[in-house]
Amino acid sequence: MSTERQEAVLLPHQKDKDHLIDLYRKMYLIRRFEERAAEAYTQGKIGGFLHLAIGEEAANVGTIVALRDDDDVFTHYRSHGHALARGMDPGAVMAELFGKATGVARGRGGSMHLASLEHHFWGGYAIVGGHIPLAVGMALAHQYRGLDRVVLCIFGDGAVNTGAFHEALNMAGLWKLPVVFVVSNNLYGMGTAIERSSAVTEVYKRAAAYNMPGQRVDGNDVLAVEAAVRAMVERARAGEGPSLVELVTYRFRGHSMADAELYRSKEEVERYKARDPIVLFRRRLEEQGVADAATLDAVEKDVEATVDAAVRFAEESPEPDPDTLFDYVYVNP
Amino acid sequence: MADITYREALRQALREEMLRDERVFLLGEDIGAYGGSYAVTKGLLEEFGEKRVKDTPISETAIIGAAVGAAMDGLRPVAEIMTINFTLVAIDQIINNAAKIHYMFGGQFRCPIVIRTVGGGRRLAATHSQNLEVLFAHIPGLKVVAPATPYDAKGLLKAAIRDDDPVIFIEHSLLYSTRGPVPEEDYVVPIGVSDIKRRGRDVTIVAYSRMVREALIAAEELAKQGIEAEVVDLRTLRPLDMGPVLDSVARTNRVVVVTEDWRSFGIGAEVAARIQEEAFDDLDAPVLRVSQLEVPTPYAANLEKLAFPGSRQIVEACLEVLNIRVGAPVAAG
Numbered sequence: 043m044s045t046e047r048q049e050a051v052l053l054p055h056q057k058d059k060d061h062l063i064d065l066y067r068k069m070y071l072i073r074r075f076e077e078r079a080a081e082a083y084t085q086g087k088i089g090g091f092l093h094l095a096i097g098e099e100a101a102n103v104g105t106i107v108a109l110r111d112d113d114d115v116f117t118h119y120r121s122h123g124h125a126l127a128r129g130m131d132p133g134a135v136m137a138e139l140f141g142k143a144t145g146v147a148r149g150r151g152g153s154m155h156l157a158s159l160e161h162h163f164w165g166g167y168a169i170v171g172g173h174i175p176l177a178v179g180m181a182l183a184h185q186y187r188g189l190d191r192v193v194l195c196i197f198g199d200g201a202v203n204t205g206a207f208h209e210a211l212n213m214a215g216l217w218k219l220p221v222v223f224v225v226s227n228n229l230y231g232m233g234t235a236i237e238r239s240s241a242v243t244e245v246y247k248r249a250a251a252y253n254m255p256g257q258r259v260d261g262n263d264v265l266a267v268e269a270a271v272r273a274m275v276e277r278a279r280a281g282e283g284p285s286l287v288e289l290v291t292y293r294f295r296g297h298s299m300a301d302a303e304l305y306r307s308k309e310e311v312e313r314y315k316a317r318d319p320i321v322l323f324r325r326r327l328e329e330q331g332v333a334d335a336a337t338l339d340a341v342e343k344d345v346e347a348t349v350d351a352a353v354r355f356a357e358e359s360p361e362p363d364p365d366t367l368f369d370y371v372y373v374n375p
Numbered sequence: 376m377a378d379i380t381y382r383e384a385l386r387q388a389l390r391e392e393m394l395r396d397e398r399v400f401l402l403g404e405d406i407g408a409y410g411g412s413y414a415v416t417k418g419l420l421e422e423f424g425e426k427r428v429k430d431t432p433i434s435e436t437a438i439i440g441a442a443v444g445a446a447m448d449g450l451r452p453v454a455e456i457m458t459i460n461f462t463l464v465a466i467d468q469i470i471n472n473a474a475k476i477h478y479m480f481g482g483q484f485r486c487p488i489v490i491r492t493v494g495g496g497r498r499l500a501a502t503h504s505q506n507l508e509v510l511f512a513h514i515p516g517l518k519v520v521a522p523a524t525p526y527d528a529k530g531l532l533k534a535a536i537r538d539d540d541p542v543i544f545i546e547h548s549l550l551y552s553t554r555g556p557v558p559e560e561d562y563v564v565p566i567g568v569s570d571i572k573r574r575g576r577d578v579t580i581v582a583y584s585r586m587v588r589e590a591l592i593a594a595e596e597l598a599k600q601g602i603e604a605e606v607v608d609l610r611t612l613r614p615l616d617m618g619p620v621l622d623s624v625a626r627t628n629r630v631v632v633v634t635e636d637w638r639s640f641g642i643g644a645e646v647a648a649r650i651q652e653e654a655f656d657d658l659d660a661p662v663l664r665v666s667q668l669e670v671p672t673p674y675a676a677n678l679e680k681l682a683f684p685g686s687r688q689i690v691e692a693c694l695e696v697l698n699i700r701v702g703a704p705v706a707a708g
Contacts, residue, residue, distance in 0.1 A: 114448075148481030157480035164447060165480055169471045175440020176447070176472060183445040186400065186426065206467070209437035216432065370482035371515050373539035375614070 053272060056265050062332050065107065065264050067341050069099040069320050072123040074349045075132055079122065079139055079153075082353065083299050088139045092153050093120040097262075097294035100319035101226050103127045104267025105289070108275050109194055114162045116177040117196040119154035120226075120293075121166035124196060128161045132348055133355035142359035149362045150370065162191075170231075171197060171204030174223070178210045181219035181284070192278045193221040194271075200231025202245050211286070215252035218283035222274045225288050226261065232297045233305040249286040261289030262319040291319075376556040384525035384557050385415045385491075385546065388532035389453065391561065393423055396451060399536055402429040402438055403455030403491075412457050413493060413551055435465035442488045443472050443541075451536060456492040459507050459545060466510070473541040474516030488542070489535045494521070495547045495585060495635060498679065501671035506636040508584075511543040512612040512645070518566055519612040521545040523587035525555040527610055530564030538566060547585045569616040571623070575603035578693045579623040581646055582633040583609040586684065590633055593689035604693060612642060620646065621654050628659040629696040633689055638666040660696040665689050 055061055076094045083092045095102055102123030106115065117124045125135050130146060138145030139153045147157050154168040164180065167173035177195030184191045201207055202225060214221050225245050229236050236243050249256025255277075259270040267289055274285040292314040296303045303311075327333045368375075379387075393399045405412055407420035407430040420428040431438050435456055442452035456462050462469060469490065476486040496504035512519045518540055522528040528546070535542035572587055573594050580590040587608045594604040605623050609615065624630055630650055632643040643664035650662050665684045673679050 116444075146481070147479065147483070150481045151479050155479050157483055159483040164444075164484065165476075167472075169467055172440070172467050172471055175437045175468060176444035178437060179441030179444020179446070179452075180448050181444075182441055183448040183450050186445070186450060205464075206436050206440065209432070209434035210440065212432060213434060213437045213441060370478045372518075373477060373485055373487075 052265055053269050056269065059332055062327060063337070063341060065103055065268070066323055066327060066338065067345060068103045068107070068127050069264065069323065070342055071132065071345045071348065072099045072102055072126050073320055074345055075126060075136070075352065076122055078349050078353055079136065080295070080299065082140070087357070088153065089141065090152055090154075091119070091298045091300070092139070093298045094295045095120050095123045095293060097314065097318070098226060098228060098291045099123055100264035100323065101261040101267055101289040101291045104264040105194065105196060105224050105271050108268050108272035109192070112162060113191055113275065114164055114180055114193040115196070116164050116173045116180070116193065117166050118170070118173065118198060118201070119166050119168035120198070121156055121196075122153070125156045125158070125163060128158070128163050130156070130158050130161055130163060132352035136352040136356040137359045140356040140359070141361065142356060143362040144355070144359040171201040171206040173197070174201065174206050174210040175213075177221050178214045178219060181214065181221035182217065184220055185217070190279050191220070192275045194224060194275065195221055196224045196226060198231065199225055199227040199229065199236050199245060200239070201225070202248065203239060211252040211254070211284070214284040215254050218281070220278040220281070221284045222271065222278055223284065223286045224271060225286065226291060227288050228291050228293045230293075230297070230306070233301070235305070244288070246286055246288040254284045254286060256286040256288065258288045258290060261291030262317055262322065264319060264323055376558050378554045379525055379557050380551065381525045381528050381546070381553050381555070382413065382415055382551040384529035385532055386417065386419070387557070388529045388536070389416065390419060390422070392533055392536045393419070393427060398449065398451040399453065400427040400429065400450065401453050401455065402431050402442060404431055404433055404438070404457050406430060406455050411455070413548065415551075416455070435461050436468055439465045439468035439490060440472065442490070443468065443476065443486055446486050446488045447476060447484045451487055453489045453491060453536060456490060458496070458503060458548075459492045459494045460502055460505050462490070462492055462507070469511065469517070469543070470514055474514045477540070478516055485539050486541045487539045489532070489544050490542070491544045491546065493546045493548050495549050497549065498674065498676065500674040504672035506634070506667065508545050508612055509636055509641050512642060516541070517613060518542045519545065520566060520610065521547070521584040521612060522610060523550070523572070523584055523608050525553070525557050527564050527570070527608070529557055530562050531566065531610065534563040534566050537563065542566065545584065549585055553588070564610070567611045567614040567616050569619040570608045570610055571605060571619055572608045573604065573606040575605035575627070577602045577627055578604045578629045578631065578697055579620065579627045580604050580606045580631050580633060580689060580693065581609065581620055582606065583612065583642070584635065586633045586635050589684070589686045590689055592686040593693065596686060596690050597693055602693065602697065615645070615649070617649050617653065620650065624650060624654045625657045628657055630658070630662045631665060631689060631692040631696055632662060633665045633684060635667055635684060637669055638664055639669060641666055660698065663692045663696050665692045
């Protein structure tokens with residue numbers, strides 16, 4: 043089984059103008075949604091932890107758009123982008139951050155625990171690595187029933203040193219389950235750089251230990267991400283088993299809003315910001331004549347209105363009814 | 376009704392539920408080719424095949440996580456964890472995932488899993504003889520069952536498999552070869568219903584799992600002295616059905632709570648607290664606890680015997696709550 047760095051080959055539909063503009067719209071939506079969420083957090087409207095993926099939008103979008111509607115997503119606590127890319131309503135996602143009854147988890151989960159049954163979005167999980175076995179279990183269910191659904195499991199580079207990662211990937215490889223593991227390698231597990239935490243820093247190489255293909259992709263190139271993930275998803279759908287895709291990316295903001303970022307230099311952050319995936323993709327669309335500036339400005343304006351409406355919806359929504367405190371502890375109490 | 380063993384009763388429950396419902400499957404270490412470390416699953420691989428009886432790697436985290444993931448999509452996994460001691464390496468999956476899936480995502484997902492595991496043990500020393508049920512009974516979102524008899528074992532396991540919530544099903548290694556009557560026809564014992572195993576007017580003994588047997592032996596001893604003990608079997612630890620306990624206390628006014636776990640912060644502490652909260656005026660004496668002494672279980676036979684509770688300690692505690700000195704004559708009636 044090959045485990046290698048591969049250059050992504052563009053897929054036919056990736057030349058389609060509407061698709062390309064949609065990718066841009068999704069990335070820009072995530073960026074503006076999160077910037078507005080950060081504002082709301084500093085205003086005290088969002089509590090707890092808020093983990094932003096600003097800088098990782100290409101990884102977020104390229105991954106999710108590679109799926110069919112009935113495929114399944116398990117992700118981690120930095121998942122606003124995955125939820126939005128999956129088509130979940132920005133208002134309902136923002137309302138969850140605000141702890142409102144109209145939120146995607148009815149205000150029970152918050153930023154770290156977004157979910158939508160309708161979107162086969164099976165949750166953001168905040169115990170690092172702990173959701174990887176769940177994705178394996180759902181893939182097992184698909185194999186059990188003979189379905190051709192594929193499970194996508196997203197986690198960060200910090201998760202790859204947990205026991206859950208090892209147990210889950212071994213089980214998936216052993217049983218040839220239809221699951222694609224996507225590691226968003228943003229080079230830091232909270233404040234610890236990957237070379238200070240991992241004996242092998244090229245995460246994709248670990249796939250060899252589980253008899254599955256591994257591949258490393260530029261996570262800031264949305265088309266490369268989509269092409270790589272889609273290839274592995276279709277491979278899994280064809281019954282050829284699991285794979286590990288490593289997306290190398292970078293978060294421009296701290297681990298969470300509480301992060302003073304003492305562990306990395308401003309120069310390093312600036313260097314990566316020069317490779318902003320949204321700026322790069324916009325330039326590419328313009329240079330290749332896919333869309334002119336006016337078209338993309340119109341997309342951005344439309345996104346701005348969407349995000350405005352999402353914040354307004356979250357602010358105006360009611361808190362959960364106190365009488366519902368004990369709802370959902372049990373299906374059959 | 377035939378007399379069968381606790382082990383056979385459990386096997387019948389698994390087999391009948393697998394025949395009844397295609398969604399039910401088993402996974403765990405050495406449950407198939409080996410036949411189950413306590414032989415509960417013996418013969419099921421041959422009858423149902425590898426799809427429905429899955430031998431797993433030694434990966435408790437992946438076993439339980441995979442069960443949760445499969446259950447979220449509608450299957451009914453029964454995961455076997457060889458002993459309750461091994462649940463500790465997967466406690467994240469149980470407490471952070473299984474117990475939270477329904478609540479944390481606002482009721483969108485369900486987690487109908489059964490985790491069958493085994494408490495107790497003899498001559499296995501500190502890490503293989505524990506009674507850790509209180510860890511699970513503490514957690515909202517879990518149901519915890521610990522049957523004492525073959526009848527209850529079969530009926531409760533069927534109820535657990537049919538339940539829509541996660542159930543921790545705790546068998547006892549020293550009960551597998553015990554016998555009792557079990558009907559031929561299909562039946563369930565509802566989760567969350569305590570049961571009076573022996574009627575008596577003088578003192579109430581509350582117990583569950585193997586301690587019910589010890590309590591019944593103690594009651595026979597007490598009967599020789601003219602003392603009639605009532606034995607209440609909790610059967611389910613969460614949700615805890617205090618009704619029969621409180622009814623009994625209202626008649627006897629004296630209670631001994633018997634558990635095989637450690638005394639401090641244990642199940643006995645919870646039962647005693649509820650009795651004083653809800654039936655303080657019925658009590659003629661403090662509620663006493665009989666439980667394992669506060670040491671890690673020793674290997675040496677003589678030390679081990681000292682550490683675990685048994686019928687002798689139960690008799691002594693009953694005499695104490697009746698304010699009868701050991702060896703003193705007992706008035707009839």
